[in-house]
Amino acid sequence: MMEKITLKVTGMSCAHCEKAAVNALTDLGATCVAANAADGTVEITYDTAVLSLESIKDELNDMGYQCA
Secondary structure, three states, X not given: OEEEEEEEEEOOOOHHHHHHHHHHHHHHOOOEEEEEOOXXXXXXXXXXXXXXXXXXXXXXXXXXXXXX
């Protein structure tokens, strides 16, 4: 089942941070990712059979960002 979520993410400060988050989550298996450093949000569309919310949050935390 496809799921679309928006996470509040702190620690992103620039376009490089946005691109890094998008690339990492896409590599992880997300089908669509949009990161916005100014708003501190990451919008993710993913297949729940392939990816879990916990693994998404873990990936962002491992990159040095904090998810709410």
